[in-house]
Amino acid sequence: MAVLEAAPTTVAHRRLALPSVSVSLALLWLAMVIVIALGADLLRPYSITAMDLKARLTPPVLFGGNFAHPLGTDELGRDVFSRLMLSIRMSLLIALFGTLIAATLGTALGFLAAHFRRGVESVILMAIDFQASMPFMIIALSVLAFFGNTLLLFIALMGFHSWERYARIARGLTLAANEQGYAAAVRQLGAGPGRIYGLHILPNIASTLIVSMTLTFPEIILLESGLSFLGLGVQPPLTSLGNMVGYGREYITRAPWIMLAPAGVIVLTTLSISLLGDWLRDRLDPTLR
Amino acid sequence: MLAFTVSRLLRAGVTILIVMTFAFVVLRLSGDPALLIMSVDAPPEAIKAFRQAWGLDRPVWDQYLTYIGHALTGDFGKSMRDGRPAIELVMERVPATLAITMPALALKIGLGIPAGIYAALHRNSFADRATMAVAVAGFTMPSFVLALLLVLVFSVNLGWLPASGADSPMYAILPIVTLGAAGAAIMARFTRSAMLEVLGQPYIRAASAKGVNWRQVITRHALPNAAIPTVTIIGFMIGSLVAGAIVVETVFAWPGIGRLMVSAVANRDLAVVQALLMVIAAWMVMANFAVDLAYGWLDPRVRASASL
Amino acid sequence: MSGLLEVTDLRRYYKVRAGRGPFAAKALLRAVDGVSFRIEAGRTLGLVGESGCGKSTTGKLALGLIEPTSGTVNYAGAAMPPTGGLEWRALRRRIQMVYQDPLGALDRRLPVGAQIMEPLAIHGDATPAERRERAGAVMDSVGLQPHQVDRYPHELSGGQRQRVVLARALMTEPDLLICDEPISALDVSIQAQVVNLLLDLQDRLGIAYLFISHDLRVVRQVSHDVAVMYLGRIVEQGEAESLFARPAHPYTRALVSAIPTTGAGPRRERLLLQGDPPNPVNVPAGCTFHTRCPFATAQCRSEVPLLRTLDDGREVACHRVLESALQVAA
Numbered sequence: 001m002a003v004l005e006a007a008p009t010t011v012a013h014r015r016l017a018l019p020s021v022s023v024s025l026a027l028l029w030l031a032m033v034i035v036i037a038l039g040a041d042l043l044r045p046y047s048i049t050a051m052d053l054k055a056r057l058t059p060p061v062l063f064g065g066n067f068a069h070p071l072g073t074d075e076l077g078r079d080v081f082s083r084l085m086l087s088i089r090m091s092l093l094i095a096l097f098g099t100l101i102a103a104t105l106g107t108a109l110g111f112l113a114a115h116f117r118r119g120v121e122s123v124i125l126m127a128i129d130f131q132a133s134m135p136f137m138i139i140a141l142s143v144l145a146f147f148g149n150t151l152l153l154f155i156a157l158m159g160f161h162s163w164e165r166y167a168r169i170a171r172g173l174t175l176a177a178n179e180q181g182y183a184a185a186v187r188q189l190g191a192g193p194g195r196i197y198g199l200h201i202l203p204n205i206a207s208t209l210i211v212s213m214t215l216t217f218p219e220i221i222l223l224e225s226g227l228s229f230l231g232l233g234v235q236p237p238l239t240s241l242g243n244m245v246g247y248g249r250e251y252i253t254r255a256p257w258i259m260l261a262p263a264g265v266i267v268l269t270t271l272s273i274s275l276l277g278d279w280l281r282d283r284l285d286p287t288l289r
Numbered sequence: 290m291l292a293f294t295v296s297r298l299l300r301a302g303v304t305i306l307i308v309m310t311f312a313f314v315v316l317r318l319s320g321d322p323a324l325l326i327m328s329v330d331a332p333p334e335a336i337k338a339f340r341q342a343w344g345l346d347r348p349v350w351d352q353y354l355t356y357i358g359h360a361l362t363g364d365f366g367k368s369m370r371d372g373r374p375a376i377e378l379v380m381e382r383v384p385a386t387l388a389i390t391m392p393a394l395a396l397k398i399g400l401g402i403p404a405g406i407y408a409a410l411h412r413n414s415f416a417d418r419a420t421m422a423v424a425v426a427g428f429t430m431p432s433f434v435l436a437l438l439l440v441l442v443f444s445v446n447l448g449w450l451p452a453s454g455a456d457s458p459m460y461a462i463l464p465i466v467t468l469g470a471a472g473a474a475i476m477a478r479f480t481r482s483a484m485l486e487v488l489g490q491p492y493i494r495a496a497s498a499k500g501v502n503w504r505q506v507i508t509r510h511a512l513p514n515a516a517i518p519t520v521t522i523i524g525f526m527i528g529s530l531v532a533g534a535i536v537v538e539t540v541f542a543w544p545g546i547g548r549l550m551v552s553a554v555a556n557r558d559l560a561v562v563q564a565l566l567m568v569i570a571a572w573m574v575m576a577n578f579a580v581d582l583a584y585g586w587l588d589p590r591v592r593a594s595a596s597l
Numbered sequence: 598m599s600g601l602l603e604v605t606d607l608r609r610y611y612k613v614r615a616g617r618g619p620f621a622a623k624a625l626l627r628a629v630d631g632v633s634f635r636i637e638a639g640r641t642l643g644l645v646g647e648s649g650c651g652k653s654t655t656g657k658l659a660l661g662l663i664e665p666t667s668g669t670v671n672y673a674g675a676a677m678p679p680t681g682g683l684e685w686r687a688l689r690r691r692i693q694m695v696y697q698d699p700l701g702a703l704d705r706r707l708p709v710g711a712q713i714m715e716p717l718a719i720h721g722d723a724t725p726a727e728r729r730e731r732a733g734a735v736m737d738s739v740g741l742q743p744h745q746v747d748r749y750p751h752e753l754s755g756g757q758r759q760r761v762v763l764a765r766a767l768m769t770e771p772d773l774l775i776c777d778e779p780i781s782a783l784d785v786s787i788q789a790q791v792v793n794l795l796l797d798l799q800d801r802l803g804i805a806y807l808f809i810s811h812d813l814r815v816v817r818q819v820s821h822d823v824a825v826m827y828l829g830r831i832v833e834q835g836e837a838e839s840l841f842a843r844p845a846h847p848y849t850r851a852l853v854s855a856i857p858t859t860g861a862g863p864r865r866e867r868l869l870l871q872g873d874p875p876n877p878v879n880v881p882a883g884c885t886f887h888t889r890c891p892f893a894t895a896q897c898r899s900e901v902p903l904l905r906t907l908d909d910g911r912e913v914a915c916h917r918v919l920e921s922a923l924q925v926a927a
Contacts, residue, residue: 130307133577135532138550138569139311145554145562146315181701187681188662189765190689191719203706222431226536229433230551242433249437249540253445263434270429 023279026272033269037089044082048239052077057255072257074247083239084261090240091221091266094155098220099213101159103166107209110170111197114178124171128164136161137223144232154224154233161223162216166209173205214277218270225266241266297581301574306357308570312563313356317349360567366560375560379546379568385455386538386545389464390530396469397526401476402519408477409484410507420477427474432533436467436540453542464541468533472526476519483518487511517587524580531569600635601805602692602773607632607658607668609651613878624878628654630829631668636822638772639799641806643820643837645813645852647874651829652809656777659807660692661685673772690720693766697778699758703750709761710746716768735764738801739794756787763794767802775807780815792818813856817841825849828877828885831904835911845913847890884916892917 036043046052052069056077061070071080113124131139140157147153174197177183186200221241227233228242229249236243241262248259331339347355359365365375408417443463444452451460487493488511496506534547542548546565553561609629629651636642644652657663659670661677670677672692678684693716696702703712713736714728723731733743739760750758759779766774776795780788792815798804810816816823817837824834825848833846844850851868870889875881884902887893896916904912 126307130304130311133304133573134308134570135528135573137532137535138566141535141550141554142312142562142566143315145557145559146318148557181698182704184662185694185696185702185762186704186715188660188689188694189716189719190686191715192686195719200704200707204704218429222429226431226433229431230536230539232551232554245433245437252437252441256441256445259437263431263437266434267426267430271425274425274429 020279023275026275029268029272030276033088033092033265036085037092040085040089044079044085046079046082048078048083048086050078050082052079057251059255060257060261063257071261072255074255074258075251080258080261083244084241084265087239087241087244087262088265090234090238091224091242092269094158094224094234094240095217095220097155098158098161098224099216101156102161102163102216102220103209103213105159106163106166106168107170107202109163110167110172111174111201113167113171114174115193115197121171124167128167131160131164137226140223140227141232144227149232149235151234151238154227158220158224161220162212165212165216169208169212170205173208174201177201177204211277211281214273214280218273221266221270293585294582297578301578304574304577305567305570308566309357309360310353312360312566313353316559316563317352360563363564363567365564365567368561369558370556375558375564376568378561379549379564382544382546382549383568385543386531386534386547389461389468389537389543389545390534392461392465393468393472393533394526394530396465397472397476398523400469401473402480404473404477405480406484406512406515408481409488412485417481420474420481424474424478427471427478430471431536432467432471433536433540435471436463436537439463439467440540453540455543460541460543464537464543467537467540468530472529472533476522476526479522480515480519483515484511486518487515490514513587517584520580520583520587524577527576527580528573531572601638601673602636602659602807603671604635604655604659605633605669605671607655607670608666609654609658609663610666626878627829627880628877629658629665632826632829632831633668634824634831634834636773636805636807638805639803640821641799641808641819643816643823644807644809644826645811645816645823646826648811649874649877650826651877652811652826653777655826656694656775656807656809660694660775661688687720690716690722690769691771692773692775693769693771695759695762695766695774695776695779697782699755699762699782700750702762703758705750708747708749709753713746713761713764713768716765720769722769731768732764735767738798739764739767740790754787755783756790759783759787759791760794763791763798767798770802771804773805773807775809777809778811779808781810781812788815795819813841813852817856825852828874828880830885830914831912832886832915833911833913834904835907835909839909840911845907845911845918846886846915847892848886884914 052073054077055069055073056075058066058069058073058077060072060080061067063072069079069081071084073079074083109124109127113121140161143157144154174183177200178187182204183196183201186196191200224233224240225242225245228240229246231246234240234243244262245259245266248255248257248262251258363376367373368375368378371378404420408414408420411417440452440463443450450463452463454460493506493510496510497503531547534545535550536547537543538545538547539551546568549561550565552558553565607629608627608631611626611628613624613626632651632655634642634644644655646652654663658665661670661672661680664680672688678688703709710729710732713732717723717728717731722728732746736743736746741757741760741764745753745757750761753761779795780791783791795806795808796819799806806819808816808819820837822835823837823840824831825840825846826832827848833840833844833849840849841853844853847868848870851870854868868891871891872889875885875888881888881898883899884890884893884897887897890897894917900916902914902916904914905918906912907918
């Protein structure tokens, strides 16, 4: 976190009113990915289990393939493009829920720490330290080993990624607001905690939280796809981008497109969100003003 | 400096204790540890013996203390798969992991820091922009994708390097490059911004305005100050090395602790997972400790304000 | 008859670290150390002193915003309920506060109209239509234009923001307003307007004020009674006019003599203080003021002076106050 905060001073001067070309492209790509995720069932040309044995390992369009299978087919003649669409949906879904859970959980814990101070705060700070001192991948793997893997548990687990970032932000900004200023003033008016946190503090720190979410979202995509790639994330018959890369790895010599298509989607999507996040941070984050 | 070192050591101890507590809590939450660790088809007498040995018939706090005691002596039980002590299995894999992570760390530092300094000193040059473009790619490219791309190019297409195994030093090249390349890019990016930050400071401008040789301004004033944030990133990097090793070792079939972790998790070999958790926690704590000490050595203010 | 607000032997101590590092010794900061005063309905008590003397902490204690280490706060004859509880929250209708930094005290994401109406929303008083109507009336009485209802705090001037804070405080028709340096962050040209507004509101609504300020000129202008604080204690307290005309405590005399005067009138003696106030963690023994007092004796260095009542009802904490050498020619 400290690292990420150090960087912006050098980019502060290039804040623009309109999104630059790269941000526009990023937005376009994200819009496309979201449409695909929402409409995967309507848009996909084939069922993901439909096998076309005559067209096994067909390469993509520009590499000697044809438009029947724009991104080629796999070993069993299944359409890579259709599978990719469902994978995009799954990966985005997990990242979306993971991000929302992390933001909600972290913000709530940050509020609790700032509200009660003392014991509650010490416990939460200790949990933050623990989370920050171990790579989350290791924690996630241990939990999966102990509890086994189901989709619901997996999504919940992704929600524990980087919650500490939100807890830190929420606690810090709430303490500042309680110490002096609007939160103290509203409290003095007789408002209860619900009104103070929900109607005053949350709207005031929302932009900082949203900027953090643009960091968490791609991180969860990378984490999920990494675990799924290892076979420890999303389990078949469900499929995610990481699963597809893992599956395509077996055919890397004969049909690299099976692996390259989802890998490309991962890179472009995380890149787009990062660009968007930088742009949002320059525009929204009040701490930089 | 002594008080500083002692306070950091205390902190390191607390972190280890928290990791142990985490493992204990998760183990207890996940069901009957005896059944989980011993596997379901173990004979009832063995399960009973296990319960007694680990004190599972005693109150929770007692169990907790017993658990910590076992953990401190490195006793995490036996691996489900071949019945050997879990800690042994883990320790014999450590050298292989060090063999790829240490060169990767050297690559990150040796490539990333000079590139970052160069980019900062030649701001907005072509080299600067190229470094930053690569750095952004390093942020967003998952290591398994990079690993597979390298395999595709250097093993499949060019046939220069082996894709998997650990039969000769040649086999280590692709894992090291995969682990090091993305990190080097990130390192370069942070070094660059740390350097730019320092170069914008009044004392640098004052020094150069006084007519001090620019090279001296850089080496005497800018570099030591830019080193402070950079050391923090190196701490993060050491942590991410282990996480990175999990994926990279699996892709390249490299026999280190990362691959062991994946197979232990897949087989739910809990004794091994716990031993790994502790070894990795110890690794992280040592890395953080080293970074803290380096920090104290570089920045006198940190030393003075040592607090828990 | 008991006063509206009665504060008795109020103390608030903070534990602080005397040095750096994990093993540093703990020390006790006596922010407020035995303060008593009362405010009658519709009257103003001015609380003056240098920054760091504990006057803001006293204000927060009087509000019940923080709990005292010991001592009592009575409001309208009843003890202040525990901070944050339902009873305490309900009591906020009666006691309101005006802050030094109005921009900080307002939520910059809400239009000021919504914030002015907020006290009624919090306490569930009145229908939304009635709230709007009342907000309109109150805004008018503090000199805000009706169209400013939709403005955001940063779109208003400093004086207008302070009027918004005042309007918000007046919505529930409180009996007591605690003003913590209400004008010191404002431009000099605006200060007089806000002071006049406060005086006018007191005339019309009969509100009592606890007016905390380091600016003696303003305190003199608004206060019926004045209490002078030094290092957490009240050193002199009494009726405003006589206190300013004949300050008894050497510290009060120094403060009063430092008020800039206009050219007319007799020249006053100047009493200059030496040095800075001591560190409140490490208060001097005896009279806490002896380190800076030109009249200090051995007794002052060893014995703590208690507040004693003079003939005119003034209370002063000084060993030498009755000695003729210290009497000021009236």
